[in-house]
Amino acid sequence: MGALQALGKELERELNRMMETIAGLAGEAFNINSPKQLAVVLFEKLKLKPIRKTKTGYSTDEDTLTQLATQHDLPAQILNYRSLSKLKSTYVDALPELVNPETGRLHTSLNQTVAATGRLSSTEPNLQNIPVKGEYGLRIREAFITPPGHALICADYSQIEPRILAHLSQDPKLLKVFEQGEDIHMATAVEIFKLPAGQITREMRRAAKSVVFGIVYGISPFGLSQNIGVSQAEAKQYIDTFFERFGSVRALMDQNIAEGKQKGFTTTILGRRRPIPELQSADPTQRGFGERMAVNSPIQGSAADIIKVAMIAVSRRLQAELPSTKMILQVHDELIFETPEHDVEKAERLVKAEMEASGSRLGLSVPLKVDLGVGSNWREAHP
DNA sequence: CCCTTCACG
């Protein structure tokens, strides 16, 4: 974690430079970390158009500032400042303080009874939200290193939630995509844009990816339109076409909502229940929340079931066959191991095999696929 | 202590 001290100094200098630029653009110095003070500068002093309100005032969140960036130079600078400030306070400054003096390592707590869907959660520190994007994010990951002679192995499930969607819905087209090892987002794009694969652009594939995410989250035309920056009408068209082409998915969503309403809870493939009282609410907004939870919980929760089954199987076999290889973290769809260098190849094979086998153990009708990465730090090891 | 924001899957 010594690397983080140096990074902290660098970020401090960078943040100070940005603070001056921002004060110049704003015409005054103010606390950039205060949404309230920022709102005064943006919406009263500079007279920019507010996008939407929060409970306490005008929003200055990322989405808002991105839109305001077309009117003025300040919002983009604020966004830059915010992202660096976040990394510095939450990770670069905080993590070294939490290193255990006895072991010289970070030890998280994994909570099994917090997340309503059955996922684990991680606290003090949360090691499930360590940055993974951007120059500084990657440098934070580089600070997570192995002892000499050891390596990290990262193993993550590829597209686990869409695979579960295919299994739960038994949609013939989705099942075929995964059985044949096709690209789910390309296949979705082909369907919703009604074009051959050769004519699908990167933009179209990206939009299709958002549609799949949207389905898993309990989609609305508004949410999708916001996410991919098209009109609500266009977003609605994508969704309608998706359901036209993947009819069993709509049937699954309807069934999850109806059953949740009737029983008061939803269920995962291992029988874990999530109560959803909102489904019985008279308030349409609350009911909407409930319906999205009813769609998402069986999917997110079944993914949690699968990785937990895999963790038990992997840990059993490691103890018996490669006792020096340790499972050190779970991040929802990925497992991270520390292993002596001479065991890397055996450990990789064992981990991949057991993680992929947990799908068939639970009777999944689609294959699971695990990607592997190896390295001496967390950045290198990330697949 | 609540609110807002933002890091991850």
Added chain:
DNA sequence: ACGTACGTGAAGGGT
């Protein structure tokens, strides 16, 4: 007309 994509945890501001 209104609010509107799922699940978390941590930091900082402000009351």
